[in-house]
Amino acid sequence: MSSTLNLAAEFTKDLTTARSTDYYLLNDLLNDEEREIRDRVRAFVDAEVLPIINDYWERAEFPFELVPKLAQLGIVGGAIQGYGCPGLSRLAQGLVTLELSRGDGSVNTFVGVQNGLAMGSINMLGSDEQKQHWLPGMATLDLIGAFALTEPNHGSDSVALETTARRDGDHWVLNGTKRWIGNGSIGHVVIVWARDEADGKVKGFVVEKDEAGAYPEGYTAELITGKIGKRAIWQPDIVLDDVRVPEANRLANANGFRDVSRVLTATRGGASWEAAGHAIAAYEAALTYATNRQQFGKPIASYQLVQNKLANMLAETTTIQLMCFRMAQLQEQGKLTGPMASLAKMYTAKTARSICAEARDILGGNGLLLDFHVARHMTDMEVVHTYEGTDSIQSLIIGRDVTGISAFD
Numbered sequence: 001m002s003s004t005l006n007l008a009a010e011f012t013k014d015l016t017t018a019r020s021t022d023y024y025l026l027n028d029l030l031n032d033e034e035r036e037i038r039d040r041v042r043a044f045v046d047a048e049v050l051p052i053i054n055d056y057w058e059r060a061e062f063p064f065e066l067v068p069k070l071a072q073l074g075i076v077g078g079a080i081q082g083y084g085c086p087g088l089s090r091l092a093q094g095l096v097t098l099e100l101s102r103g104d105g106s107v108n109t110f111v112g113v114q115n116g117l118a119m120g121s122i123n124m125l126g127s128d129e130q131k132q133h134w135l136p137g138m139a140t141l142d143l144i145g146a147f148a149l150t151e152p153n154h155g156s157d158s159v160a161l162e163t164t165a166r167r168d169g170d171h172w173v174l175n176g177t178k179r180w181i182g183n184g185s186i187g188h189v190v191i192v193w194a195r196d197e198a199d200g201k202v203k204g205f206v207v208e209k210d211e212a213g214a215y216p217e218g219y220t221a222e223l224i225t226g227k228i229g230k231r232a233i234w235q236p237d238i239v240l241d242d243v244r245v246p247e248a249n250r251l252a253n254a255n256g257f258r259d260v261s262r263v264l265t266a267t268r269g270g271a272s273w274e275a276a277g278h279a280i281a282a283y284e285a286a287l288t289y290a291t292n293r294q295q296f297g298k299p300i301a302s303y304q305l306v307q308n309k310l311a312n313m314l315a316e317t318t319t320i321q322l323m324c325f326r327m328a329q330l331q332e333q334g335k336l337t338g339p340m341a342s343l344a345k346m347y348t349a350k351t352a353r354s355i356c357a358e359a360r361d362i363l364g365g366n367g368l369l370l371d372f373h374v375a376r377h378m379t380d381m382e383v384v385h386t387y388e389g390t391d392s393i394q395s396l397i398i399g400r401d402v403t404g405i406s407a408f409d
Contacts, residue, residue, distance in 0.1 A: 011293060012371050015285040016050050018042055018102070023318045026325055030091070037075070037088065038095040044073055045103035053104045053232065054370040060231040062186070063107070070111060071141040078115040080123045083135035090331040094273040094324055101277025105380030106232035108274055113182040114138065116267035118145025121191045124266070125204060125259055127252035134189055134206070146187030148178040148207075148238055149260065155180075156393045159257050163240060165194035165203060171244045172205060174218075178238040180387075185221035185236040191251075192240065193260060204254035205245045218243040229379035261338065264388065268341040269327050271388040275352035276320045278377045278384065282352075282359035283313045285374050289363050300362070309362060313355050320348045339401035346394035353381045 020027070030038070048069055056063045070076065077085025078093040088096070093115075100108035119138050122131060137143035154161050163176025174194050184190060190207040209215055221236040253259065287310055290301035300306050327344050330336040356378035360367035367374050385391065400406045 011289065011366060013292070014288050015373055016046070016103075016281070017284075017288070018046070019284045019287065021280050021284055021314070021317060022321070023314060024322065026321055029325065030095075034089060034092045034095060037092045038099060041073065041075065041096050041099040042102075044069070045099055049100075049103035049107055050373075053107065054373070054376065056232040057104070057106065057376055058231070058370060060225065060227070062110075062232060062234050066107065067141055067144075070107075076111065076114060076141055077119055077135070077139040080115075080119060080135065080139075083123075083131055084139040085119075085135065086139075089328075090269075091325065091328040094269070094328045097270050097273035098277040098280070098324075101274040102281045103277075104232065104376070105274065105278065105383065106230050108277065109182055109230060109233045112267070112270050112274070113147055114141070114145050116270050117147030117263065118183075118187070118189060118191055120266055121147065121204060121251065121254075121263050122189075122206070124263055125251040125254040130206075130248075130252060138189065143188040144183055144186055146181055146183040146190040148181045148184060148190055148192045150178060150180050152177055152179045152237070156390065158260075159202075161193060161195060161202065163192070163194040164197050165205060166197045167247075168244075170247050172247065172250060174205060174207070174240045174243040174245060176240050178240070180224065180235050181221075181238050182233055182235050184238050185223060185234050190219075190238075192245075194240075201255055202257040202260060204251035204259070206249040206251065207240075207243060207245055208249065216243050216245070229381075229383040265336075265338045265341050266331075268338075268345050268388050269324075269331065269336070271384055272320070272327065272341075272344040272348040273324050274384055275348040275381070276317075276324050278381050279313075279317045279320055279348075279352035279355040282356040282374050282377045283310075283317050285372070285377075286310065286313065286359035286362040289366075289372070293363075306362060309358050313358055316351045316355055320351055323348060337401075339398050342389065342394040342397040345388055346391045346398065349381070349385045350391050353378075353385050356381045 218241040
């Protein structure tokens with residue numbers, strides 16, 4: 001038994017140690033602040049996330065103990081300027097996502113929903129009064145956010161959402177169902193997208209917990225169970241049954257699905273940075289394992305087939321990084337378009353998914369075990385491959401852009 005444990009310890013040693021995979025020296029493009037932010041998040045992941053996450057993942061429980069520690073990192077709010085947010089560069093924000101994802105996809109999703117979808121909606125579409133009201137508390141994680149768009153019958157075609165909003169005096173009455181809503185059972189601030197019965201336009205509403213921590217009457221959330229990926233983030237089904245929301249909680253500048261699309265375009269880049277994090281983690285684990293694991297009397301890294309796999313994984317990981325870095329530059333310049341974001345999401349998610357599968361193959365049977373970490377990244381990439389639009393949907397967005405012909409109709 002002890003010899004088996006010793007072997008396991010030997011094979012898992014340093015699998016999560018960052019090798020700083022950067023074959024094309026992209027680190028040279030970072031300024032001092034961006035390097036410091038990357039190193040700060042990497043140290044947090046190594047010290048706080050990796051030692052505990054497998055246990056939470058296996059039990060499908062959210063690691064609440066990390067929330068105050070995440071707040072202290074000074075990254076919540078990402079690139080949002082003011083309102084207590086850090087105002088990071090787009091590149092720094094991307095590196096935060098990469099490093100969190102190198103640790104765990106569920107932890108990154110928690111931060112991504114908070115930063116991009118929930119806070120991003122309020123920052124892009126809220127009035128200044130609404131921003132002042134919610135963003136400072138969200139930046140400190142005193143208020144957790146959620147984003148309720150997807151429905152049981154509308155995922156890729158979320159533009160056809162059926163949740164309704166009806167004006168009733170100084171309130172709106174919401175009715176409908178939502179699905180896969182990250183943080184939707186714990187969020188203090190839930191952005192709910194619904195179609196106005198009066199004009200048919202999609203509008204955004206902020207459903208809040210009260211001071212006692214209770215949701216409004218008619219709001220219920222039931223956790224989705226049995227997931228094979230992102231098990232440590234809670235994603236419930238939500239039912240809205242005559243939920244009353246004050247007019248003051250209607251996002252002032254959300255007047256149609258086009259505004260929802262603006263938020264999704266801004267956050268779609270985050271999925272590509274997450275793919276980069278999973279790809280790097282899987283590649284580095286496979287490289288470390290291959291140099292330690294011996295078969296037929298020598299390290300498996302000495303075999304041509306394994307070296308070929310590692311070389312191709314490195315090329316693909318480097319390509320993902322190059323695409324993400326360029327995307328950040330375009331965002332900073334205000335030049336990133338929806339189809340550009342779709343191109344990045346399509347390629348990076350598909351490629352990172354393949355890299356994780358190759359890493360699992362290099363680890364053999366050990367790749368199936370949580371202690372070796374790769375399986376967690378592989379199954380989490382199954383989730384990334386689907387959300388923010390599958391590669392099929394992204395290809396149709398790109399196809400429409402390059403041909404001028406829509407395949408959606």
